[in-house]
Amino acid sequence: MSQIQDIRLVINLKNNNPIELLDLTKSLVSLATQFNSYVTKNADTKENKEAKLYVKEIKSGSVIVELVELATIGMIPFIENTNTIIEFAKHFKSAINYFLKNEGEKPELTTTDFKEIATIINPIAKDVGSQFNLSTTINGNVELHLHLNSTETNALQNIFKKEIEKSKLPEQLDDVKTSVLMTWFQARNDMKSKIGNKGVIEELDKKPLNITFENEEIKESMLHGDINPFNTAYIVDIKVQTIQDCPAAYKIVKLHEYFDINEIDNN
Numbered sequence: 001m002s003q004i005q006d007i008r009l010v011i012n013l014k015n016n017n018p019i020e021l022l023d024l025t026k027s028l029v030s031l032a033t034q035f036n037s038y039v040t041k042n043a044d045t046k047e048n049k050e051a052k053l054y055v056k057e058i059k060s061g062s063v064i065v066e067l068v069e070l071a072t073i074g075m076i077p078f079i080e081n082t083n084t085i086i087e088f089a090k091h092f093k094s095a096i097n098y099f100l101k102n103e104g105e106k107p108e109l110t111t112t113d114f115k116e117i118a119t120i121i122n123p124i125a126k127d128v129g130s131q132f133n134l135s136t137t138i139n140g141n142v143e144l145h146l147h148l149n150s151t152e153t154n155a156l157q158n159i160f161k162k163e164i165e166k167s168k169l170p171e172q173l174d175d176v177k178t179s180v181l182m183t184w185f186q187a188r189n190d191m192k193s194k195i196g197n198k199g200v201i202e203e204l205d206k207k208p209l210n211i212t213f214e215n216e217e218i219k220e221s222m223l224h225g226d227i228n229p230f231n232t233a234y235i236v237d238i239k240v241q242t243i244q245d246c247p248a249a250y251k252i253v254k255l256h257e258y259f260d261i262n263e264i265d266n267n
Contacts, residue, residue, distance in 0.1 A: 012133040013063040125153040210249035
């Protein structure tokens with residue numbers, strides 16, 4: 001029978017000032033949520049996917065919380081070859097190191113992940129001179145350690161904010177948004193004109209943006225056919241073109257069809 005080992009995730013917050021209880025609670029809840037998300041995606045058995053973190057011990061001296069994982073069924077500690085705490089800690093540390101030190105490959109994190117990790121380190125980010133320590137131990141021996149000071153946690157939170165803002169952009173430069181509905185806000189009669197054409201794609205942004213074209217054929221079809229462009233809606237494929245990560249123009253790469261706006265039944 002496999003020997004059960006004492007595997008722990010240790011969180012040590014070395015604070016200079018008292019930590020607000022709500023901040024500490026949110027930090028630990030976000031840590032638990034990140035752990036649950038990780039095991040749900042990566043664990044290899046149903047029991048492992050249902051693993052939860054439980055408080056094993058709270059020690060004096062700063063804020064030291066030791067957490068263990070237990071099987072949901074029967075509340076039995078995991079056997080030695082089940083190391084989701086170790087793997088989760090490695091995942092967490094590698095994500096931190098990528099964004100703070102540009103080490104390794106960029107992890108696939110969602111907006112929720114960024115917000116939760118920012119919440120985990122928030123008590124330290126708010127307390128100048130404090131420290132965040134995360135480590136794993138097996139039978140009391142330290143296997144992995146992550147150390148962050150308040151300056152580093154502040155830097156990480158700022159980086160995460162930028163990543164979240166990037167994720168809010170409807171599309172990046174080379175990503176094609178297909179079959180979107182566009183109407184003209186203003187258009188130039190001069191085929192040679194490269195500026196002055198603006199359109200609205202409401203599902204992406206209600207304000208008008210500059211319009212460019214993949215080729216002259218598309219431009220001719222949309223602006224100089226037998227139809228009035230201002231009474232017409234177009235189904236198009238577009239690329240969102242950005243300046244300093246902000247949408248600046250739509251580049252129309254394909255025209256699918258168009259129809260008269262006046263024929264829309266509003267009833």
